[in-house]
Amino acid sequence: MDFPKSVPNVGLVNGQFVDENTGTGQPGSLIPAVWGNAVTNEILNVLSAAQVVPDELKHNQLSEAISRIVAGNAYSKDETNELLGQRVASDGILAAGLINGSLQQPYFRSLAGGAIVPLARTDHSHSFADIKNKPTTLGGYGIQDVYTATYMDGLLNEKVGSNTITRAGLVDGDKQRPYFLSTAAPGLVLLALADHSHSFADLKNKPTTLGGYGIQDVYTATYMDGLLAQRVGADSITGAGFINGNQRAPYFRATASGDIVRLAASADTHTMDSFMKPVSGQWVLLNGSPPVLPPGGTWAYFKTDFNQNGTPYGGNAGVAAGGTTLSTSSYSLGFAWRIQ
Template identity: 30%
Template sequence: MDYPKSVPGIGLVNGKFVNEDVVGGLPGSLIPATWGNGITDELLNVVKSAGLEPSENDATQLLLAIRKISQSGEDKHAADIGAANLYMANYVPAISALKDGLTLRFTAGNANTGASTFAPNGLLPKPLLSLALSALRPAEIVGGSMCSVMYSAARDSWLLVYASGGNATSGRLLNVKTFTASGVYVPTAGMKNVLVKVVGGGGGSAGVSPATSTQYGVSGGGASGSYAEAWLDAKTIGISQVITVGISGAAGAIASSGASGGTSSFGSLVSAPGGGASPWIDLVSPGGNGLYFGGTPGAVASGGNIVNCAGTSGAPGISVAGPTLAGHGASSPLGAGGTGNSFGGPTSVGTGYGAGGGGVANAPNQPGRSGSAGAPGVVIIYEYA
């Protein structure tokens, strides 16, 4: 837009309009119809784009239109005057129509307890959605939260872009819940997704018989529990899930096999069987050789959409012409297997979660010995907003 400098004979002086000078005998500038209509149309386009009806008698329309249009790209603030789940705020200048991308801020007066709406300046309430485009969960907004919302014309809804102090920041770690005993998992308010780690109990090792003056005894280590990781959303989990934590595989009594570890599970969604125990076989005489199997792992875990794997076999015990070495217990992703010992060394249980117990050994004339227990399973839940 500019003065009509290209139109000849209209009487611009120094590029601008002038009045007629009667005394000096100089004519005033002319306003070409094309230029005048163009200027008027350009101004009317601004007024109409703001949703206003042009009026000859209203000299404030251009200013009002500029203010309304500018609100689609500015961040206006007002205090919430509504109630929990029904957020309202009055802005100056007033918001009279919703435009895609309109961004507003308000200070919440109350925490939300579930699905919520927002209405500026008395307009019809529209759903207030999370960035995941789902209804708000409890406590995503708390009293005093500084909230930033943006209107989406495509969804005819407001999106909660940010809420200080609440659980609305997408992807934020909310809590970590570790179940070392069976129970019930109830999601933390605002949880949208969880990372679940599940490991079964580790297997125990076998105990050995009393040895005569010509015998040796040895056992292999217990296997580790199976392991799974899963990323699950709030809809899949629901209001709660039953948690089962696999018990540790018990140590074998004298001359007896150990016990397998128990299965750990996150409801019916993720399951990790326990590791197998090492079996008791028999004593070996001097000069003889023996290989004493470690525990075998349970079935491959199920339900993990990140990883499903079986445990690891316990190491075998070995006797070679007399000298013996018990098998080590298998380690799990969350625990360390017990150490196999030789000739009366201390028993070594699995540590952490899901690891197998270490095997035991005895020499001639030593009494029978119990094996080592595996480590219990666990279910660990990382909750994210």
């Protein structure tokens, strides 16, 4: 459907109908019967698609028809909530993450009662005497009264590491086969439940000193607990991630309210060359009878109206969508700039 551009002498101006203007000598446009019938048929076709019986005394039937068509192709709020609930249930968990951001301390929060399920990576080893290149960290030996500087620096600096997984679940719904899908290689990380049996007492020829374990520099638990207590907001969030996977839209989820706290990506910066600088095509001269804003976006404009003798008699300014025709009875001159 379009304006009757092909009808001879229809009198369109800039492709649209105009009223007669005796002051300027502008004749009014014709509205041909074929065009009027076409417009009516277009509307009747919409009413028919929505099974609405046409009534010439009612003026809201097109709105009613569109509402019926939209309602027939959309999910209700209850249907949507049900679908989302089924999606979470398919993995058997409510949430997954890394305790204090440590890759060695993964966990699940189960759908059944919301219980925390501690996990462990499947690639750990269990025989101290036969292990080559033995670790030099306290966590590797289960020593509880001291922390290494390297380990704790990692915890303090790698909190953002909780964002390195894109999915977590249970293979085929089996609670004994948890997994992470990581953004880094190898991608799929198979896990193990933290309550599997690995007794430190069963290791043979265990050293009896820190030096025997190869541990060189340590902090006491009391000292490190003091450092952890000073961490700003260490316990104030329950999760962090990217909105819809967009790395330019990071967020935290607040513990107290559960609200999403939007963050700014570190790359979102502006310079004197980029901030609020007009560019080609976004600052334009307006002239015509009537002037038309460029297509796209939102524009602020100012114009002055002139009569046929070139004498200004008025004007206006405002904000309008791109492509808008600005009203005038004769000729206008002004400027516009894109603001969105």
